[in-house]
Amino acid sequence: MSSPRWLRRAGAPRLEFGADYNPDQWPRAVWDEDVQHMRTAGVTIVSLAIFSWAKLEPAEGEYDFAWLDDAIDLLHANGISVDLATATASPPPWLTAAYPEILPVDREGHTIWPGGRQQWRPTSPIFREHALRLVRALADRYKEHPAVVAWHVSNELGCHNVYDYSDDAARAFRVWLRDKYATLDELNDAWGTAFWSQRYTAWDEIIPPRLAATHPNPGQQLDFKRFSSDALLAYLRAEKEILREITPDIPVTTNFMVMGETKGMDYAAWADEVDFVSNDHYRLPGPQSVDELSFSANLTGNLAGGQPWFLMEHSTSAVNWQPVNVPKKDGELARDSLTHVAHGADAVCFFQWRQSRAGAEKYHSAMLPHAGADSDLFRAVTALGAQLATLSELAGTPRTRARAAILFDWPSWWASELDSHPTDRLRYRQEALDWYTTFLNLGVRADVVPLGAPLEEYDVLVAPVLHIVPADLAKRLDAYVSAGGHLVTTYFSGIVDEHDHVWLGGYPGALRDLLGIRIEEFAPLLDGETAPLSNGTTGTLWTDRIDLTDPAVDVLASYETGELAGRPAVTRRAVGNGSAAYVSSRLGPEGLAPVLTTLLERAGVPSDLPAELRGKVELAQRGDFRFVLNRTDEPIDISALGATEATLPARGVAVIRA
Numbered sequence: 101m102s103s104p105r106w107l108r109r110a111g112a113p114r115l116e117f118g119a120d121y122n123p124d125q126w127p128r129a130v131w132d133e134d135v136q137h138m139r140t141a142g143v144t145i146v147s148l149a150i151f152s153w154a155k156l157e158p159a160e161g162e163y164d165f166a167w168l169d170d171a172i173d174l175l176h177a178n179g180i181s182v183d184l185a186t187a188t189a190s191p192p193p194w195l196t197a198a199y200p201e202i203l204p205v206d207r208e209g210h211t212i213w214p215g216g217r218q219q220w221r222p223t224s225p226i227f228r229e230h231a232l233r234l235v236r237a238l239a240d241r242y243k244e245h246p247a248v249v250a251w252h253v254s255n256e257l258g259c260h261n262v263y264d265y266s267d268d269a270a271r272a273f274r275v276w277l278r279d280k281y282a283t284l285d286e287l288n289d290a291w292g293t294a295f296w297s298q299r300y301t302a303w304d305e306i307i308p309p310r311l312a313a314t315h316p317n318p319g320q321q322l323d324f325k326r327f328s329s330d331a332l333l334a335y336l337r338a339e340k341e342i343l344r345e346i347t348p349d350i351p352v353t354t355n356f357m358v359m360g361e362t363k364g365m366d367y368a369a370w371a372d373e374v375d376f377v378s379n380d381h382y383r384l385p386g387p388q389s390v391d392e393l394s395f396s397a398n399l400t401g402n403l404a405g406g407q408p409w410f411l412m413e414h415s416t417s418a419v420n421w422q423p424v425n426v427p428k429k430d431g432e433l434a435r436d437s438l439t440h441v442a443h444g445a446d447a448v449c450f451f452q453w454r455q456s457r458a459g460a461e462k463y464h465s466a467m468l469p470h471a472g473a474d475s476d477l478f479r480a481v482t483a484l485g486a487q488l489a490t491l492s493e494l495a496g497t498p499r500t501r502a503r504a505a506i507l508f509d510w511p512s513w514w515a516s517e518l519d520s521h522p523t524d525r526l527r528y529r530q531e532a533l534d535w536y537t538t539f540l541n542l543g544v545r546a547d548v549v550p551l552g553a554p555l556e557e558y559d560v561l562v563a564p565v566l567h568i569v570p571a572d573l574a575k576r577l578d579a580y581v582s583a584g585g586h587l588v589t590t591y592f593s594g595i596v597d598e599h600d601h602v603w604l605g606g607y608p609g610a611l612r613d614l615l616g617i618r619i620e621e622f623a624p625l626l627d628g629e630t631a632p633l634s635n636g637t638t639g640t641l642w643t644d645r646i647d648l649t650d651p652a653v654d655v656l657a658s659y660e661t662g663e664l665a666g667r668p669a670v671t672r673r674a675v676g677n678g679s680a681a682y683v684s685s686r687l688g689p690e691g692l693a694p695v696l697t698t699l700l701e702r703a704g705v706p707s708d709l710p711a712e713l714r715g716k717v718e719l720a721q722r723g724d725f726r727f728v729l730n731r732t733d734e735p736i737d738i739s740a741l742g743a744t745e746a747t748l749p750a751r752g753v754a755v756i757r758a
């Protein structure tokens with residue numbers, strides 16, 4: 101993100117607070133009550149009209165803006181800003197009935213029918229024509245309205261429709277491929293089509309990787325993932341161009357989904373396309389739930405280049421889309437919100453303002469629950485609004501860069517989890533998250549960064565499962581280490597180039613010399629199999645049969661049992677003042693702790709926390725503000741950190757100003 105633009109609004113900087121607001125789900129009389137409660141809660145902004153296409157354009161080319169005029173005017177009269185959606189996320193039934201050819205198709209050829217939402221092909225010319233006409237009409241209508249401070253393009257682009265295998269997609273895929281490869285010879289080489297008689301002799305023979313007799317070509321699969329992300333990005337650009345043309349001074353965003361296993365969109369490539377980054381995040385169950393929240397917030401902050409970003413959605417309490425939807429515990433609403441703020445969010449917003457009475461999301465929590473304003477939840481919401489108002493001085497403050505970083509790369513995520521691999525159990529994001537949890541447990545701040553970040557500014561760079569390493573990236577990592585950087589990488593890294601072609605001569609090809617190791621064969625583990633290491637930790641998932649190729653390599657841990665007994669498991673090659681380390685098994689946060697402790701010690705990166713607080717709190721920093729976030733369900737004595745409050749309640753947060 102080169103030069104982010106924040107909301108178009110006058111007045112002193114502040115942290116924004118609000119929600120998706122769906123007045124079209126409610127009678128007009130409820131709206132007045134809504135804005136009264138919004139004022140009580142300290143709401144400063146709402147996202148409006150996200151799913152309102154059917155109401156805004158009840159018949160083709162016939163627009164009804166009266167209700168939206170009314171809603172925007174009412175909000176404005178009450179001092180509430182509007183992040184106005186382009187309303188194109190969910191096409192109305194008349195549109196899909198008239199033009200069923202806009203409906204997406206899955207890999208088995210099934211049509212994705214209307215009845216849910218986001219039932220449109222990113223590459224459909226007909227969808228685009230209708231959607232862009234609505235965008236233009238909205239922009240023309242509201243270009244002068246002072247309440248509108250940002251544009252919200254569509255909603256969660258790709259949430260349900262990132263992979264479309266329709267004929268429109270096939271046509272657009274071919275255009276994308278021609279642009280990338282220019283000639284069929286280049287494409288045939290890149291996809292390795294000499295294998296299984298797959299050689300293409302005409303562009304029209306190429307299709308998306310639809311259901312095939314067996315594993316579709318991996319080059320085709322990987323390029324289809326790249327194409328699918330790019331197709332949505334192209335759609336985002338198309339809406340943006342219209343908004344720019346009509347309202348050049350209103351910034352444009354679209355809500356990303358940096359969370360969990362949502363991986364179809366290469367947000368590192370998207371971040372420069374928006375005026376400010378915004379994100380939606382929902383807590384996922386499991387032992388690393390809070391760490392995953394912090395990881396996602398951290399990565400979002402770094403996608404934004406360290407600049408403030410907008411938390412567009414999270415939940416006040418339970419969601420409705422997990423198998424079992426548990427409410428948040430006391431304190432979690434504020435702690436989770438402030439974790440995002442600690443990682444650079446200057447806006448804390450929720451899905452949604454008022455909990456729906458009907459529809460698929462009626463059991464999803466909201467700021468104003470079914471129980472009404474006389475509820476603990478609404479009181480917690482109001483308290484949070486008041487707390488954010490006390491932190492307005494923070495607004496605009498960039499994240500403070502950490503000394504360590506974890507590299508996060510979408511194409512490596514995609515490629516490392518393709519089928520026909522040594523194991524189908526590998527989970528790219530889980531490995532990255534395990535490293536993050538380990539940093540948290542050691543009390544060492546670490547940024548989660550895309551490849552475009554200034555890697556050379558970090559003392560320690562962990563690149564978990566960095567599977568795709570093109571020649572230029574190998575050079576960059578080499579230069580990083582030569583300049584004194586400490587690189588740490590893991591199993592299944594450096595294996596292929598950008599075309600998913602294996603680097604020859606022994607693994608991990610692209611990083612072999614830098615690491616001073618050579619692997620002839622991978623040795624993944626079966627479910628339940630474990631690999632005890634000499635440092636007392638235990639590996640799962642993966643092992644490698646490592647030969648050392650440079651006498652300068654230190655073995656930090658070796659395998660204890662089986663075929664690999666006595667062979668290196670964790671290595672470190674010193675290179676001048678820098679080093680390149682390799683971890684050949686999945687160690688999990690417990691097993692990574694001793695390894696990372698040693699590597700950080702040798703790199704001279706100390707813990708930011710006193711020993712008694714490690715594993716309990718997260719310390720995050722934005723300029724002069726330090727956030728102490730209680731990751732546990734127990735109160736913690738944090739007097740050692742110089743906070744005014746000596747005890748941090750369970751799930752509590754202390755903000756300490758320098």
Ligand code: GLA
Binds near residue numbers: 380382413419420464
């Ligand atoms: C997404 C969508 C919202 C809502 C929430 C529910 O984030 O953008 O419209 O469906 O999920 O968690």
